[in-house]
Amino acid sequence: MQTVESIKALRERRHEWRDEGKRVGFVPTMGNLHDGHLKLVKKAAETCDVVIASIFVNPLQFGQNEDLATYPRTLAEDKKKLTAQGADLLFLPTIEEMYPRGLEQQTFVEVPGISSIICGASRPGHFRGVATVVCKLFNMVQPDCAFFGQKDYQQLQVIRLMAQDLSMDLDICGVATQRASDGLALSSRNGYLNDEQRKLAPMLYKTMQDVADKLHQGDTNLMQLSKSAVDKLSQYGFKPDYIEIRNGKTLQAAASDDKHLVILAAAYLGTTRLIDNLEVFR
Numbered sequence: 145m146q147t148v149e150s151i152k153a154l155r156e157r158r159h160e161w162r163d164e165g166k167r168v169g170f171v172p173t174m175g176n177l178h179d180g181h182l183k184l185v186k187k188a189a190e191t192c193d194v195v196i197a198s199i200f201v202n203p204l205q206f207g208q209n210e211d212l213a214t215y216p217r218t219l220a221e222d223k224k225k226l227t228a229q230g231a232d233l234l235f236l237p238t239i240e241e242m243y244p245r246g247l248e249q250q251t252f253v254e255v256p257g258i259s260s261i262i263c264g265a266s267r268p269g270h271f272r273g274v275a276t277v278v279c280k281l282f283n284m285v286q287p288d289c290a291f292f293g294q295k296d297y298q299q300l301q302v303i304r305l306m307a308q309d310l311s312m313d314l315d316i317c318g319v320a321t322q323r324a325s326d327g328l329a330l331s332s333r334n335g336y337l338n339d340e341q342r343k344l345a346p347m348l349y350k351t352m353q354d355v356a357d358k359l360h361q362g363d364t365n366l367m368q369l370s371k372s373a374v375d376k377l378s379q380y381g382f383k384p385d386y387i388e389i390r391n392g393k394t395l396q397a398a399a400s401d402d403k404h405l406v407i408l409a410a411a412y413l414g415t416t417r418l419i420d421n422l423e424v425f426r
């Protein structure tokens with residue numbers, strides 16, 4: 145696997161692949177790779193001729209009190225994993241390459257509506273940072289198809305809308321959440337959990353599964369379902385941010401006859417913010 149840091153070197157390689165008629169798959173990440181990321185790379189390798197992955201811890205999507213400085217950086221291991229999974233090229237831009245005029249001067253992309261609800265309400269500016277960096281990465285990589293995890297459900301919807309609104313010529317492919325054997329969604333931030341918190345963490349998914357069961361049984365009191373799930377999480381020892389049952393596509397409040405719902409959850413264990421979601425079709 146080749147590694148490039150400059151947009152120029154990336155484009156040279158990209159143009160060669162275009163001339164050869166290759167279909168290019170792209171997997172953007174922030175590194176500290178786990179089996180969830182590798183599932184995206186695998187899917188890209190199965191459906192495209194070449195796979196470009198990127199690692200960039202994007203300051204624009206971190207809030208002031210968030211973990212930008214401590215976000216785990218494990219480049220040597222990440223490179224080995226990407227190579228083993230069949231990635232062809234790693235794009236590793238520096239902060240200067242990504243934001244040459246500085247963060248303050250940066251033109252941004254904002255997807256209205258969806259960016260300010262749920263996780264966007266808890267993390268103001270987060271989805272603007274994500275949309276901006278993903279738009280820039282798309283312009284740099286010019287992929288035929290880009291792969292994102294459903295673990296970050298709202299992020300995936302934001303990116304789908306951005307691509308649609310800005311008439312981007314690429315496919316966005318969502319990939320199902322990879323879980324540990326006890327149900328916990330794999331996430332780089334799981335590494336922050338101590339042993340006790342790690343044991344408790346799967347209760348987030350378990351609580352969402354209980355909500356899904358009730359929805360399947362015909363329970364239509366969504367407010368009450370959310371509220372009792374939040375109460376349950378608190379009893380277990382989480383500090384819940386939200387549990388929301390929303391329309392699975394728009395993420396707006398679910399109507400009583402919506403067939404596609406999504407349960408979205410965010411909760412803290414100590415200072416670690418975990419997110420997860422579960423789609424329900426009824």
Ligand SMILES: Nc1ncnc2c1ncn2[C@@H]1O[C@H](COP(=O)(O)OP(=O)(O)OP(=O)(O)O)[C@@H](O)[C@H]1O
Pocket residue numbers: 172173174175179180181183184291292293294295296319320321322323329330331332333334
């Ligand atoms: N468990 C998972 N299953 C499938 N895809 C995942 C999983 N975890 C992350 N991804 C996807 O990998 C891509 C890069 O995500 P990122 O590097 O932020 O990893 P992360 O583990 O989600 O980190 P964080 O803990 O910061 O949320 C995103 O598209 C994300 O949705």
Ligand SMILES: CC(C)(CO)[C@@H](O)C(=O)[O-]
Pocket residue numbers: 172173174200202205274277278296299
């Ligand atoms: C899509 C992404 C790489 C943009 O920085 C990030 O939000 C992530 O890792 O999910």
Ligand code: BAL
Pocket residue numbers: 205206296299
């Ligand atoms: N996995 C989403 C990136 C973030 O939390 O900043």
